[in-house]
Amino acid sequence: MRQKRAKAYRKQMNVYKMTFKFKPPIQVLVDSDAILEAQKTKFDLNKGIARTVQMETKLFITQCCINHLYNSGNQEAIDIAKTMEKRRCHHDETKTSDDCISSITNVDGENKFRYVVVTQNAKLRRDLRQIPAVPLIYMNRSVMIMEPMSIATSRVVRAVERRKLTGGLNDARSAGLRDEDKETEEENANSEKRPERKRKRGPKGPNPLSMKKKKKKVADVDAKNDNSQSEGAKKTRKRRHRRRGKSDQAEKGESDANKEGKENEEEKSDSKERNEVSEIQNAEGKEEESGAGHKADGKADIQVDETQMKEN
Numbered sequence: 001m002r003q004k005r006a007k008a009y010r011k012q013m014n015v016y017k018m019t020f021k022f023k024p025p026i027q028v029l030v031d032s033d034a035i036l037e038a039q040k041t042k043f044d045l046n047k048g049i050a051r052t053v054q055m056e057t058k059l060f061i062t063q064c065c066i067n068h069l070y071n072s073g074n075q076e077a078i079d080i081a082k083t084m085e086k087r088r089c090h091h092d093e094t095k096t097s098d099d100c101i102s103s104i105t106n107v108d109g110e111n112k113f114r115y116v117v118v119t120q121n122a123k124l125r126r127d128l129r130q131i132p133a134v135p136l137i138y139m140n141r142s143v144m145i146m147e148p149m150s151i152a153t154s155r156v157v158r159a160v161e162r163r164k165l166t167g168g169l170n171d172a173r174s175a176g177l178r179d180e181d182k183e184t185e186e187e188n189a190n191s192e193k194r195p196e197r198k199r200k201r202g203p204k205g206p207n208p209l210s211m212k213k214k215k216k217k218v219a220d221v222d223a224k225n226d227n228s229q230s231e232g233a234k235k236t237r238k239r240r241h242r243r244r245g246k247s248d249q250a251e252k253g254e255s256d257a258n259k260e261g262k263e264n265e266e267e268k269s270d271s272k273e274r275n276e277v278s279e280i281q282n283a284e285g286k287e288e289e290s291g292a293g294h295k296a297d298g299k300a301d302i303q304v305d306e307t308q309m310k311e312n
Contacts, residue, residue, distance in 0.1 A: 015149070020133040026053055027057075027058055028060065028115070028117075028137075029104070029118065030060070030118045031101055031118070031121060032066075034119055034120050036069075036072065036074065038139065039080060052137060060085050061084045061086060064100035066086070068094070068097060087104065097119070097121065098124035106128075114133070116135045125147070132150070
């Protein structure tokens, strides 16, 4: 039986959560009669309420209910009330617990602050059933019982569900439009429905995939190479000469002196080579002259021999 009751309470709290936006920690208002009953039966209110609601809870008590407990003189009940958070009711004079709690809960005909009310007062429970979305809890022989949803609450829940189902068909945006707005909408729809003019397409060309690729001409390739070479020649960078200081001038003077010494040495070596070449040429000329003289003497001897033989 306990499991069935816990399941029913869980479903009921889910309805309050989804439809009426109850959020944990749930705010629970406890009156003086419930505290006195819990003290009499030695019942732990915090655990019992948390087990019934099955969510994180936060207990509140009003100043009027605390005053009733002080008037009763029950110190244990006063100590239990001190563990709860005090809720301001803004009543100058102490009112009865049912009047105080109903004034806090019923704000313009609705449970504005989303309270769960724990009370033993039957009159207060009967009054709060007329307000939608007010969960009511009471104690019966050390057992906490949550009342089923009231008629006012179930009526609001059905209306919300019906609105969710038919919201797309009877939307408030389209239902409250003026006739002029409807006419403008129809005109816009007609303008959108006008057929577009078909564009004339020209003759289609051949399929590029079925055509052979054009062969590149040799002249074109040579022209491209020439252009690339000319572009490469144009892209040559010019060197920038930096300004030289005193150290650079000194190095330049040393380099000039070294260059002059090298040039003198080269001139000397060139003059030596020239002298050697001239000597070799003179020697060759003398040898040629001596060879020519020997040849002339041989010819003269041959002529003398020929004349002698003719005479004989």
